[in-house]
Amino acid sequence: MTDTTERVLDNAPASAQPQTLTAQPVTFAKALNAALADAMEADTSVVMFGEDVGALGGVFRITDGLTARFGTDRCFDTPLAEAGIMGMAVGMAMNGMRPVVEMQFDAFAYPAFEQVVSHVAKMPNRTKGKVKLPIVIRIPYAGGIGGVEHHCDSSESYYAHTPGLTVLAPATVRDAYTMLREAIRYPDPVVFLEPKKLYWSKEVLDLAELRETFEASTAAPSIGRAVVARAGTDATLVAYGPSVPTAMAAAAAAAEEGRSLEVIDVRSIVPFDDDTVCASVRKTGRAVVIAEAPGFASVASEIVARIQERCFHSLAAPVRRVTGFDVPYPSPKLEHFFLPSVDRILDTVDELQWEDQA
Amino acid sequence: MIISIGNTMAHGATSPRPDLIEAEMLPSAVPVQLVDPAGAHTPHDTYQLPAGDGLLDAYRKLVIGRRINDQANALVRQGRMAVYPSSHGQEACQVAAAVVIDRQDWLFPTYRDTVAVITRGVDPLEVLTLLRGDWHSGYDPLEHRVATQATPLATQLLHAVGVAHAAKLKGEDTVVLALCGDGATSEGDFHEALNFAAVFHVPVVFLIQNNEYAISVPLSSQTVAPSLAHKAIGYGMPGERVDGNDLAALLSVLGVAVERAREGGGPSLVEAHTYRMQAHTNADDPSRYRSPDDVEKWIPKDPLSRMRIYLREVKLLDDDGETRIAAEAEEMAATLRDGLNTDPVVDPEDLFNYVFTEKTSQLREQADLLRGELSREQPSEDVTP
Numbered sequence: 001m002t003d004t005t006e007r008v009l010d011n012a013p014a015s016a017q018p019q020t021l022t023a024q025p026v027t028f029a030k031a032l033n034a035a036l037a038d039a040m041e042a043d044t045s046v047v048m049f050g051e052d053v054g055a056l057g058g059v060f061r062i063t064d065g066l067t068a069r070f071g072t073d074r075c076f077d078t079p080l081a082e083a084g085i086m087g088m089a090v091g092m093a094m095n096g097m098r099p100v101v102e103m104q105f106d107a108f109a110y111p112a113f114e115q116v117v118s119h120v121a122k123m124p125n126r127t128k129g130k131v132k133l134p135i136v137i138r139i140p141y142a143g144g145i146g147g148v149e150h151h152c153d154s155s156e157s158y159y160a161h162t163p164g165l166t167v168l169a170p171a172t173v174r175d176a177y178t179m180l181r182e183a184i185r186y187p188d189p190v191v192f193l194e195p196k197k198l199y200w201s202k203e204v205l206d207l208a209e210l211r212e213t214f215e216a217s218t219a220a221p222s223i224g225r226a227v228v229a230r231a232g233t234d235a236t237l238v239a240y241g242p243s244v245p246t247a248m249a250a251a252a253a254a255a256e257e258g259r260s261l262e263v264i265d266v267r268s269i270v271p272f273d274d275d276t277v278c279a280s281v282r283k284t285g286r287a288v289v290i291a292e293a294p295g296f297a298s299v300a301s302e303i304v305a306r307i308q309e310r311c312f313h314s315l316a317a318p319v320r321r322v323t324g325f326d327v328p329y330p331s332p333k334l335e336h337f338f339l340p341s342v343d344r345i346l347d348t349v350d351e352l353q354w355e356d357q358a
Numbered sequence: 359m360i361i362s363i364g365n366t367m368a369h370g371a372t373s374p375r376p377d378l379i380e381a382e383m384l385p386s387a388v389p390v391q392l393v394d395p396a397g398a399h400t401p402h403d404t405y406q407l408p409a410g411d412g413l414l415d416a417y418r419k420l421v422i423g424r425r426i427n428d429q430a431n432a433l434v435r436q437g438r439m440a441v442y443p444s445s446h447g448q449e450a451c452q453v454a455a456a457v458v459i460d461r462q463d464w465l466f467p468t469y470r471d472t473v474a475v476i477t478r479g480v481d482p483l484e485v486l487t488l489l490r491g492d493w494h495s496g497y498d499p500l501e502h503r504v505a506t507q508a509t510p511l512a513t514q515l516l517h518a519v520g521v522a523h524a525a526k527l528k529g530e531d532t533v534v535l536a537l538c539g540d541g542a543t544s545e546g547d548f549h550e551a552l553n554f555a556a557v558f559h560v561p562v563v564f565l566i567q568n569n570e571y572a573i574s575v576p577l578s579s580q581t582v583a584p585s586l587a588h589k590a591i592g593y594g595m596p597g598e599r600v601d602g603n604d605l606a607a608l609l610s611v612l613g614v615a616v617e618r619a620r621e622g623g624g625p626s627l628v629e630a631h632t633y634r635m636q637a638h639t640n641a642d643d644p645s646r647y648r649s650p651d652d653v654e655k656w657i658p659k660d661p662l663s664r665m666r667i668y669l670r671e672v673k674l675l676d677d678d679g680e681t682r683i684a685a686e687a688e689e690m691a692a693t694l695r696d697g698l699n700t701d702p703v704v705d706p707e708d709l710f711n712y713v714f715t716e717k718t719s720q721l722r723e724q725a726d727l728l729r730g731e732l733s734r735e736q737p738s739e740d741v742t743p
Contacts, residue, residue, distance in 0.1 A: 047527070073527050079557055084516055084550035091520015094499070096528070099520075111546075118510050119517070125712045126494040126506055132715070163713050187715040224718065271718035 023206040029199040031173045032062045032138075034207045035180035036100065040070050042215060043098060046184055048075040050085055050102030050138075059104055060140055060199055082108060086115035086137070090123065093133040100184060106141040107150035113158070120189045121164030135189045136180070141169075142242045142292050144197035144339055146332040152196075153329055154293035156241075159191040160269050160302070166223060167269040169193040171244030173203035175222060175267060177210050182220045190223075193269075195242035224271035228280065232262035235286035235349055238277055238303055240266035243290040243340055250345040261349065269299055277303065278310045285316040286352045290340050295323030317353040382596055385587035389599040389631045392606040395659045397667025405610040414674045416457050416605055417665050418683045423449040423473040424662060425687035426482060429694045430472065430489070434640045438698040440491040443470040447603070447635035450661035451567045453477050454608035458616050459535050466505045466518040466536040470567075474537065478504050482690070483697040492702035511542040515551030515564065522560035522625075533619045534562045535612075541572025543589065544580050552627065556593040561619035563612065564627045567602060569634035574647035590627035602630030603661040606668070633659070706732060 026034075040046045048066055050058070054077040057064030066075035078085050082103060089099035103109035109116075116137065123131050143152030160167045166188050170179045176194070183190040229244060230251050239247035244265045251261035262280050266273070281287045287307050291300040304319045322340040330338045392407050394400050399407065407413070427446055434442045445452055448470075456477035459465060467475050475485045480497045487496025488507060495506040505521075508514035518536035525532035542548055543566060555562045566586050570577050583589060590597025596618070600611040608630060615626045633656040637644050644653075669675035710717055710725040717725070 079550070079553055081550040081553070083547055084519075084554045087513060087516020087547060087551065088520040088523060088554055091517035091522070092524040093520070094505070094517060095521040095524035095532075097524045114510060114547075115513060115516065119513060122494075123506070124715075127499060127712075128493065128495075128708070129712045129715070130498045130500060131506075166714070271714075272720065274719060 023204050023209075025202045026173055026205045026207060027199065028170075028173045028176045028194075028201050029060060029062055031177040031205070031207065032180055032194065033064055033066075034211070035177045035184075036063060036066060037069065038211050038215075039100075039181055039184040040066065040074055043184075044074075045096060046098045046100060047073070047092065048100045048102070049078050049089075051078060051080055051082075051104045053077060053102050058102060060196070062138070062140075062194070062199075063102065082110075082112035083115050086112035086120065089135045089137075090115065090119050090133060093135050094123075094131055098134045098136075098184060100136040100138060103137060103139045105147075105151045106139055106153040106155045109137070109139055109155065112137075116159070116165070116191075117162050121162045124188065125164055132187050133189045134184075134187055136183045136186075136192050137190070138180075138192045138194060140196045140199075141193045142195050142197065143329055143335055144242060144292075146335070147196070148332070149329070152335070154291065154324065156191075156193055156269055156291075157293055157298045160299050164189070165270060166190045167193065168223065168267065169195065169241035169269060170222075170267060171195065171198065171229075171239075171241055171265050173201065173205060174210065175265075177205075177207065178214055179222045179267065181214050182222055186220060186223060193241055197242050198245070201245070222267050224268050224273055226264050226266045226268065226273035226276040228262060228276070229265040230261070230263040232260040232284065234260045234284055235288065235352055236262045236264060236277075236280040236284045237288050237290060237345065237349075238264045238266060238280075238307075239290040240269060240299075242292055246340055246342060247290050247345065250342045250349070253342055254346060254349060259349070266303075272303075272306070274306055274310060277307065281307050281311045281319075282314040285314055286349075287311075287315075287319045288322055288345060288348050288352070289319065290322045290345060292324050292339055294326045295321050296326045298323060317351075320348050320352065322348050378594060378596065380591065383591040383594070385585060385590070385597045385599045385629070389601045389629075390607045390611050391601040391604050392610060393604050393664055393668045395603075395664050397664045397671060399668065402607075402610075405607065405614065407606055408609045408613070410672070410674050412457075413606060413609070413665075414669060414679075416453055416609060417669055417675070418686070419453045419457065419477050420449055420605055420662055420665065421683050422687045422690050423453050423477055425691050426476055426694065427473055429691040430486065431636070431640075433694065433698050434489075439486065439489045441639050441641065442472075442489050443639045444634075444636040445470050445473055447656060447660070448567055448569055448632045449473050450605040450608055450665075451565065451602045451630045451632055454605060454612050455535055455537060455565055458609060458612040459533060462503070462530070462532055463616075464503045464505065464518065464521050464532060464534040466514045466521075466534065467507050468511075468514065468537055468539065468542075469507050469509050470539065471507060471537050475504055475507065478502060480504055482694055486694070486698065487702075490698060490702060492704050493708070512538055512545035512547035512551065514538075515542075516547055516554065518562050518564075519551050519555045519558070519560055522555070522562045523558050526558070526560050531620065532561065533616050534560075535616065536562055536564050538564070538566055539572065540566060540568040540570065540577050540586060541575065541580060542566075543586050544572075552589070552593045552595070552625070555625035556595045559624040561622075562625040563615040563619055564625065565612065566627070566629045567632055568629050569602075569632050571634050571638070571648070573638045573642065574644075576648075585629060587627060587629035593627075595624060596626040597629070598626070599629040599631060602632030603656075603659045603664070605661055605665050632661075 053063040452474035484496040587597035
C-alpha cells in the first residue's frame with residue numbers, strides 16, 4: 001500500500017492522488033472522481049471512456065487525472081458518437097471488462113438510446129443471465145445550472161421505464177462516492193444520474209475512510225435502499241437527486257412554522273424501496289413527491305401510484321406531486337419558474353387537508 | 359522540401375493511418391471470384407484457391423447449411439416455428455464466415471445468419487430457440503464465442519468492436535467477425551462501428567452480405583456509393599468485394615482479412631455480392647417488389663452447384679463423397695425435425711428470473727401474482743375430462 005501510494009504520488013497530478021487520511025470539505029464532483037480512481041485502482045477490468053474524458057478530464061472534470069494515472073488503455077477519449085460509446089461498452093463487458101461510460105449531458109445520451117434499451121437492458125435477460133453486462137452509464141443530468149437547451153433534461157423516466165436497468169441518483173457527497181463504487185461493482189448495468197447542480201456542493205468527509213469502509217464490505221447498501229434524510233412526523237416529502245436539497249430546505253422552512261416534515265431520499269429509483277417510503281407515509285399520513293422532470297407519466301407519478309396502492313388507509317390527504325411542468329426544459333431565464341421550489345413545495349404541503357385534523 | 363510536404367499531406371503525419379495507402383484501401387474493380395458459376399477455376403492475381411481438403415470440408419458444411427435452411431423454412435410452414443428468415447442462396451457467405459475464424463475468435467451474427475451459427479458448432483435446437491419462440495436466445499454466447507443473433511440492424515457491429523477492443527487491451531489472440539446486410543449499412547451504428555474499429559485499430563472483419571434487398575427496398579435505394587466496400591476507405595481501412603456465391607473466393611478473401619486482423623493490421627470491410635433467393639421471412643410477399651425473372655437470373659449462380667462441379671472436376675469429390683455428405687445433411691435435418699416437433703416446455707417464472715441478477719421486490723410481487731393465477735387455474739384443468 002505504501003509503495004503504491006508513493007509511486008502514484010510521484011507521477012500523478014494532484015486530482016487523482018490517493019486521499020490523505022483527514023476529513024475535509026469535499027465536492028460532489030471530487031467524490032465521484034475519487035470513486036472512479038479508487039474503483040480503477042481496485043479492479044483492473046474497470047475502464048472509463050467517453051467524450052473529452054481523457055486529457056480534459058471531462059467537461060465537469062469528473063474524470064480529472066485518470067488518464068494520467070492509469071494510462072490511455074484505462075481512461076480514454078472516443079470518437080464523438082454516443083451509440084458507439086454504448087455499443088462498444090456492451091462488447092467490452094461481454095469480453096470481461098467493467099466499462100464506465102460518460103454521456104456528456106443528459107440530452108446527448110439520446111443517440112445511445114437504442115443500445116441502452118435494446119441491448120444494455122436486455123442482453124442479460126436474452127441470454128438467461130449467461131451474459132452479464134456490468135456497465136455503468138454516468139449521466140450528468142437535470143437542471144438548475146442555467147444551462148442552454150439539451151443540457152438540463154431530467155431523463156430518468158426513460159431509463160426507469162426500461163426493465164433491466166438499475167437507475168441510481170445520489171443526492172449527497174457521501175452517496176456520490178459510495179453509490180458510484182457500488183454501481184461499478186454491481187453485476188447489472190446501472191444508469192448513474194449525477195445531478196449537475198450538486199457537482200459543486202460540499203460535505204466534510206474523509207474519502208480514505210469512505211474507501212476503506214466500502215472496500216471492507218461486499219454489500220450494496222444503497223442499491224434498492226432509500227434513506228430518511230430528515231426525520232419528521234406531519235408529512236413525508238419524497239425526493240431524489242437534485243430535488244433532495246430542495247426538499248430538505250422546504251422541511252427546514254416548515255419546521256420554523258411548526259410543521260414537522262420527513263424527507264425521504266429515494267437514491268435508488270430502480271430498484272425502488274417501497275418499504276422505506278411506505279413506512280414513512282404510513283407514519284405521517286401525508287406525502288408530496290418532488291422531482292424536476294415533467295410530471296406526466298413520470299417517476300414521480302409512479303411513486304404516487306405506489307404510495308396510494310400500499311398506504312391508502314393511512315392517508316389523510318391525496319398524495320401530491322411537485323414536479324417540472326409538462327413543457328420542454330426552459331431557457332435559463334425561465335428555469336426558476338419551472339423547477340420545484342421551496343415555496344411550491346410548502347404551498348402543496350399546505351393543501352394536504354390539514355383542516356380535517358382539527 | 360515541397361515534395362516532402364506533399365508526401366506528408368498524402369500519407370504522412372496528417373493521416374491517422376500512414377501505413378495504408380489509398381489504393382490498398384479501395385476494393386477490387388470487380389468482385390473477387392475464384393470459381394465461376396460453371397464451376398471453372400478463374401485465377402486471380404491476389405487471391406489463391408484454398409487447399410483442397412479445406413475446400414471440401416467447407417463444401418460439406420455448405421450442403422448441410424442449405425439442408426438446415428430449407429428444413430427450417432419447412433418447419434415454419436408446418437407451424438413448428440414462429441418465423442424463419444431464409445438465407446437460401448447466401449449459404450456460402452454464412453459457411454465461410456464460420457469457417458475462417460478459430461475457436462478463440464468471435465462471431466457476431468444477425469437474425470438471417472442461423473446457418474453461420476450452426477456451422478460454428480452451436481446446437482441447432484439451441485440456435486432455433488429464438489425463432490421457435492421459447493426464449494430470445496437459446497445458446498451460451500460466451501461458451502461458443504458467438505454473440506446472440508441481432509435483430510436490430512447494425513447494433514451488433516459495435517458490440518463486435520467492443521469485444522475486439524477488450525481483447526486487444528487484454529492481449530488476447532482474438533479476431534472478431536461481424537456480419538450485417540446491405541440494408542444495415544444505412545444505419546448510424548454501421549458508421550460508428552467502422553469508425554470506432556478504425557480509430558481503435560481493433561481486430562474486426564466486417565462482412566456485409568449484400569443480398570440486394572432490405573425486405574422490399576433494393577440496394578439502389580440504400581446507397582449510390584460505387585460499392586459498399588468503397589465505404590471502407592472513408593474510415594481508413596481496407597475494403598474488398600467478393601462473389602458471395604463463390605465459396606472458394608469467400609474463404610480466400612475472408613482468410614486474408616482475418617489474418618490481417620490477427621497480425622495487428624486492424625479492421626477491414628468485405629462486401630459479398632449475393633442474393634436473397636426467397637422471401638424476407640414467411641410473412642413477406644416478394645411479388646410486390648421484385649419479379650420472378652430477377653430471381654431466375656441468380657439460379658445459375660448458385661453457390662452449391664458451382665462448387666460441386668469444381669470439386670468433382672478436380673477429383674476431390676465423387677459419388678461416394680456426395681452420398682456421405684447428403685446422408686449427413688439428412689441426419690441434421692432429421693435432428694431439427696425431431697427437436698422442433700417436440701413442444702418446448704416454458705417456465706413462466708423465467709419471465710422474472712433474468713431481468714436482474716437478483717429479483718427486485720417488485721418483480722417478486724409480480725411473480726407471486728402470476729404464480730397465484732396459475733395455481734388457481736390448475737385445479738380446473740385437472741378436472742376437465
